[in-house]
Structures are given as structure tokens and as C-alpha cells.
Amino acid sequence: MAATGRYRRISDVDRNRLIDAFEADDADYLQVADTLGIKHSTARSIVGVYLRDGRRNKLPKGGPINQKVDDDMRDALQGYLDDNPLLTLRQLNTQLRADLPDKPFVTTSTIARTLDGMLITLKLAEDVPEQRNEPRILDARVIFGNWFLQVGVLGHTVYIDETGCSGEVGQNIIRDCDESDF
Numbered sequence: 448m449a450a451t452g453r454y455r456r457i458s459d460v461d462r463n464r465l466i467d468a469f470e471a472d473d474a475d476y477l478q479v480a481d482t483l484g485i486k487h488s489t490a491r492s493i494v495g496v497y498l499r500d501g502r503r504n505k506l507p508k509g510g511p512i513n514q515k516v517d518d519d520m521r522d523a524l525q526g527y528l529d530d531n532p533l534l535t536l537r538q539l540n541t542q543l544r545a546d547l548p549d550k551p552f553v554t555t556s557t558i559a560r561t562l563d564g565m566l567i568t569l570k571l572a573e574d575v576p577e578q579r580n581e582p583r584i585l586d587a588r589v590i591f592g593n594w595f596l597q598v599g600v601l602g603h604t605v606y607i608d609e610t611g612c613s614g615e616v617g618q619n620i621i622r623d624c625d626e627s628d629f
Contacts, residue, residue, distance in 0.1 A: 457485060459504045465490055466497050515551045516561045523547060
């Protein structure tokens with residue numbers, strides 16, 4: 448017999464004894480409840496659940512919450528990122544749905560949370576054209592750098608960047624644009 452208390456839990460063994468006494472014709476289940484130290488209202492509730500649902504044992508409390516993303520989906524996401532780290536979340540989701548159609552629907556935010564939990568670290572990934580590192584381009588960069596150091600610095604060459612501001616070579620920056628452009 449369990450200790451009495453305000454919120455004492457009734458074990459599955461005591462529940463089964465109570466239901467067996469209810470089903471037996473010769474025993475009164477409320478007397479069994481008194482013997483086990485179970486309140487009459489609790490005994491009636493246990494028997495009512497048994498009659499309504501056919502359930503003898505109590506439902507499990509707590510435990511893990513079912514997750515939509517399982518190990519197969521995580522492995523697939525890992526493989527996609529290993530193949531192409533430039534994929535967006537939307538592209539990952541589309542590819543995941545195409546490759547694993549039987550798995551549950553997941554949103555891009557779910558994929559983002561899954562990737563956060565996978566401890567994936569990437570450097571800044573850029574899509575570099577192959578031409579950028581060809582020998583002729585590298586030679587042209589060297590020629591430009593040498594010209595700039597010899598002629599460009601002495602001639603105070605001014606460049607205008609994509610924001611429309613020109614900067615003088617050196618520490619001083621001259622702004623040829625309105626402040627509203629920023």
C-alpha cells in the first residue's frame with residue numbers, strides 16, 4: 448500500500464486490483480478501494496475510465512516530444528550541404544521533399560532549427576567563377592597592381608564605388624554624393 452498524500456499516485460497494480468474487483472460479482476470495488484487507501488471518487492474515476500476507454504493503466508506523463516525531423520532527414524540535409532554549401536533553406540526543403548516524399552512536411556524554419564542543432568560551420572561561401580583564378584587573370588592583376596603603385600598613386604586616381612561615392616587615394620575620403628544615398 449502506497450503512502451497517503453494529497454496527490455498520491457495510484458499504481459497500475461492497484462488499478463488492476465480495483466478493476467478486477469469491479470468485474471467480480473462477489474467483491475465490492477469500493478471496499479477494495481478502502482483497503483488500498485484510495486478515495487472513493489478516485490476509484491469511481493478509475494472504473495469510469497475503464498468503462499469508457501477500456502484502459503486499465505494510466506497514461507504516460509512527460510517524455511520526449513515527437514519530432515518531425517528524424518535521423519534520415521538529418522542525414523539527407525547533411526549530404527545536401529556537403530555536396531553544395533550554397534543551397535538556401537528553401538532549396539534544401541524542396542530537395543528534401545523530392546528525395547523523401549514519405550516523410551512529414553517540414554517548414555524552412557524547422558530546417559533552420561535542425562541545422563542549428565547539427566553544429567555545421569561554414570566559412571563565407573562564394574560562388575567563384577573559374578575564370579577568376581585563371582593564369583591570364585592573375586597576371587593581369589599583377590600588372591594592374593604594379594601600374595597602380597607606380598602611376599595611380601602619384602596621379603591621385605579617384606575611384607567611384609557602387610554607392611556613388613568617390614574616394615581619394617590615401618586617408619581622406621571625398622564624398623560626391625548626397626547623404627540621403629546612405
